[in-house]
Amino acid sequence: MFKISLNIIACFKWVVDHEDIKVNPETNELVLDRAGYRISDYDRFAIEEAVALSEQYGGSTTAVTVGFPAAKKSLKDALARGPEKAIFINDPAFANLEPSQTAAILAQSINNQEFDLIICGEGSGDLYAQQVGPRLAEHLNIPCASFVRKITIEGRELIAERRVDEGIEIISMPLPALVTVLPEINSPRVPGLKDTLAASKKPVVEITGSDLEETVPCLETVEIKATTMERNCEKFDANEDDLKRFVEVLLRAGVID
């Protein structure tokens, strides 16, 4: 195949693992201090797609994350998934950024890099606001396609199959461009021992908050509470009597006729 050589940037976020989130039953507040962190599931697809495209068309992948110092742990995991290098945009103030800030910080950091394509996950595993990709494209003034499930490159054009509410739209756009990808786009490889060992030797460029212009939040959180779902929680066994009683309950509730 004709080699095009693509410089691809894959953005990822180090997010709290929500399986680990506990709730204080008295205040209904979240207890996050013992929660673990992981690369946002959605971003694994972004990294995989970047690596797969650079393998297919030639080129290299840079993994980029914005985070607080503890997110350093994410770099080895990200690099084990195939990118050649990583950029860690790191500051203690970057712990609870909102999408407008993350996009502005990424834009400032990426602006002087050479790139052909930026790939983001469709949303993040914690906020799932789905804004950073499209906002970043606006900051960089490059074309954008969201919710993409297939990417091909034809010369300097990117062809994407994207989901829209009525079905699929196939679009083309010139590079450089940005796409946000859906989980259906690929099956991320699982790094092996060799990949993990190789990852520790790969270069990491660190950018700190002092290298960048300050960003100001637009949103203010009034409160965060655990969601509650109050339900009857009535249990039935699988014997005939119980199942008949179950059907009666539904009849009485008026949900079946």
Place this chain on the structure above:
Amino acid sequence: MAGVWVFAENYEHGLELLQIGRSLADKTGVELTAFACGDKEVGQQYIYYGAHQVFILPPLAEDQPLETYVPAIAEVARQEDPDIFLFAATLRGKEIAARVAARLNTGLCSECIELDIKDNKLEMKRVLYGGAALQTIICKTRPQMATIPVHTFTSVTDLDNTRQGIIKEFDPISSTPVKVRDRQPRAQESGDITRSRVLVCVGRGVEKEEDLKLARELAEILGGDLACTRPIAEELHWMPQETYIGLSGQTVKPELYIGLGISGQIQHTTGIRDSRIICTINKDEDAPIFKISDYGIVGDLYKVVPFLSQELARLKKK
């Protein structure tokens, strides 16, 4: 005219936004403006349904995506400075809203499920952490923006075709480098599960693809539709993408939801929280889904489901 603005890519979602938009506009004593995409008749209808003003965006060339409107929408918002700007959270609506917000340097509440005016500020709620938490936020910059999931609000109903309003038509819009090469409508086989009255939903507890017919039979007898969890659609490809319920899939609110072999991960259950009655069939008594179910049957779905189908069919005949 500033006030409350709403943008939806189609008429139906436009009517839903007019409902909430009107209530916010009335509470703050401002006017309501709606965008209509390329269709003057739609704009006229929005006025009959209560918009004070409509912006008619020009029709797009066949090869232009909906996002071509982004610069025009952002520009008029910059000039007229609305207080509140709501977008229907369709897939394209979410991208457009994020890009308009970036151009206006303002905050955006994604997939806002509740909104109200408190101290003259828009207070918005959305879920975080896969549905485990509810966040309340305000936006300190202008306009205060939010995307609203479709069907969060009912449509406006009080049509008055004597209502007058201002209709502003936009100049033609310059094309973008993004070109649409082809459009493939969704396969007809998958209905719209967000409108189903009864949903039977299958999870990983269903062992083989052919076993879906057990669930389908139950759904048919109940006059409902079949839905699934994410892995069934995305990993196993047994059912179409449009039929999976969850945070990144569909949000449903049927009268009756019956989950078969579903453990109850938060990403799934957040999509069913507004169902009227939630039932579960699972052989694992400790499955988390029982905690959020109204009625749970602890048992083997391969025995329970055929029995229920038979029993319901028998009752129906009577």
